[in-house]
Amino acid sequence: MDRDSILEIRNVSKTFDLGGGRELLAVQDITFNVERNSICVLLGPSGCGKSTVLRMMAGLETPSAGEVVIGGHAVDGPGRDRGMVFQAYTSFDWLSVRRNVEFGMKINGVPAGERRERAAHFINLVGLGKFADAYPSQLSGGMRQRVAIARTLANDPEVLLMDEPFGALDAETRWLMQELMIDVAEKTSTTMVIVTHDLEEAIFLADKIIFLSSHPGRLKEEIIPAFKGGRRIADKERVVKLDGYGELEARLMRLMREEGRHAE
Amino acid sequence: MSPDSRSKRFFQLRHPVGRRQRFLSAIGIWVVFFAIWVFATSTGMVNELLVPAPQKVFATTYQLFIERGFTGDVLISIGRVLGAFAMACAVAVPLGVLMGSFPAVEAIFAPFVSAWRYLPAPSFIPILLMWFGTGEAPKLALLFIGVIFFLITLIMDHTKNVREELVETALTLGAGRSTVVMKVVFPAVLPDIVVAMRQMLAMAWTYLVIAEIVASTTGIGAMMMRARRFLKTDEILSGIIVIGALGLLFDLAFAALHRWMFPYLRKKR
Ligand SMILES: Nc1ncnc2c1ncn2[C@@H]1O[C@H](COP(=O)(O)OP(=O)(O)OP(=O)(O)O)[C@@H](O)[C@H]1O
Numbered sequence A: 001m002d003r004d005s006i007l008e009i010r011n012v013s014k015t016f017d018l019g020g021g022r023e024l025l026a027v028q029d030i031t032f033n034v035e036r037n038s039i040c041v042l043l044g045p046s047g048c049g050k051s052t053v054l055r056m057m058a059g060l061e062t063p064s065a066g067e068v069v070i071g072g073h074a075v076d077g078p079g080r081d082r083g084m085v086f087q088a089y090t091s092f093d094w095l096s097v098r099r100n101v102e103f104g105m106k107i108n109g110v111p112a113g114e115r116r117e118r119a120a121h122f123i124n125l126v127g128l129g130k131f132a133d134a135y136p137s138q139l140s141g142g143m144r145q146r147v148a149i150a151r152t153l154a155n156d157p158e159v160l161l162m163d164e165p166f167g168a169l170d171a172e173t174r175w176l177m178q179e180l181m182i183d184v185a186e187k188t189s190t191t192m193v194i195v196t197h198d199l200e201e202a203i204f205l206a207d208k209i210i211f212l213s214s215h216p217g218r219l220k221e222e223i224i225p226a227f228k229g230g231r232r233i234a235d236k237e238r239v240v241k242l243d244g245y246g247e248l249e250a251r252l253m254r255l256m257r258e259e260g261r262h263a264e
Numbered sequence B: 001m002s003p004d005s006r007s008k009r010f011f012q013l014r015h016p017v018g019r020r021q022r023f024l025s026a027i028g029i030w031v032v033f034f035a036i037w038v039f040a041t042s043t044g045m046v047n048e049l050l051v052p053a054p055q056k057v058f059a060t061t062y063q064l065f066i067e068r069g070f071t072g073d074v075l076i077s078i079g080r081v082l083g084a085f086a087m088a089c090a091v092a093v094p095l096g097v098l099m100g101s102f103p104a105v106e107a108i109f110a111p112f113v114s115a116w117r118y119l120p121a122p123s124f125i126p127i128l129l130m131w132f133g134t135g136e137a138p139k140l141a142l143l144f145i146g147v148i149f150f151l152i153t154l155i156m157d158h159t160k161n162v163r164e165e166l167v168e169t170a171l172t173l174g175a176g177r178s179t180v181v182m183k184v185v186f187p188a189v190l191p192d193i194v195v196a197m198r199q200m201l202a203m204a205w206t207y208l209v210i211a212e213i214v215a216s217t218t219g220i221g222a223m224m225m226r227a228r229r230f231l232k233t234d235e236i237l238s239g240i241i242v243i244g245a246l247g248l249l250f251d252l253a254f255a256a257l258h259r260w261m262f263p264y265l266r267k268k269r
């Protein structure tokens, strides 16, 4: 891909202090780039440090060594240029869907008129037009996750970071959400970094897959799903049927299995 | 056994009871209570002087309000509870939220606050009387001391339980520390704060009665102590009933306030 990179992860390591003088090396010397307007998927077995890497990109965790660079500046704490969607529900229950989506814009001083317009736009984009005035407690899990996505997108981040955003959803909703993300990526040209341990999800969404090995998390492989021919295909069924899908899935499975064994 | 006949069982193992059954059961236990009371007094089983009949107590309660200006005492008591409670909340809410949000603030105040919680508030009565005399101040101070440290601790604990993801979401949306506390942590914990207030208000009533019984010439507790001097057990029992009724009323009011303030907590259906 001949695009310039927006995020650079440069020789990043992370050691957690477990207390009592014990330390845990969670992530070791990882380097990769995330290209502008691309979808980058972090994949790897459980506990390999995917969330840790993503949280360091968000600025919610500080690297023990190395640095994360966004647009030429080293990341130092969280900021609105890197929006994050968590696996757990993060809807602000005391606000309606509309006000949830307006939240980021409001605290960043976007004028009321523009705020309302953008909120309506993104609420429609994620298909919640009819529920703009509902409270999150009145929505299903998938709908709440869409609120979180709309809220993050409406705040106009340069990078959208998502940590297993669909992990808690049932298979069908999950599938719809994945297609929605392709749609959003095409329409908003937001750069996305998505953590998952679901192979299908990774292959379907990724322009590039960063595969991490476990204990400690290291960069195992950078994989470009070339069989998609550099396009994004919003119909999951079509992707599964393409030549090369099965081959890539088998390869990732093999990697997963190897790493799973190492972990034991 | 058909499901029909099963559903008609009165004592169903770990099965929720319907509205009707709950209502009848609640009425039932009180009917039994008053029946025993009436029976005991009318048959002379107990000394009428020490245990007046319930109908007499209710008549006295009516008289107290209509003819003897008891309303004034009641209002004074309510005023004391609400006044002291409002002052306690004005300190406890911001402090509790800050302690729950910033471990550094907790490190400063927690050792102080938790020590005070082990000091029973009534033990301060003698010194409060010496400091403040017999006016309103010692009563308000007793209620304040009795309530505030528990309130701070409860609010701090609830604030700590606000999910980390909510805070981190706000941070990644570009919020600063004060915005996170005021726009996310506070609204997230507010329903729990109202619940904590409801619990502590009940405790405030307890301290009110202690304060008024020990050192006061006005208020419900003082009326009861006056009645004791003249052996008016019916008036003492009236006082107890009024205090209970007020406690219940305030509890219901807080429950209604909670429902009104937080409509979003109600599920659809
Ligand atoms: N705050 C923390 N303190 C101590 N250890 C941590 C902390 N966060 C993560 N770890 C450890 O770092 C390692 C990587 O964790 P991380 O959550 O990044 O893995 P992951 O790839 O996201 O796993 P999963 O797929 O299960 O979510 C794990 O061994 C975990 O126990």
Ligand SMILES: [Mg+2]
Pocket: A050, A051, A052, A163
């Ligand atoms: Mg994780």
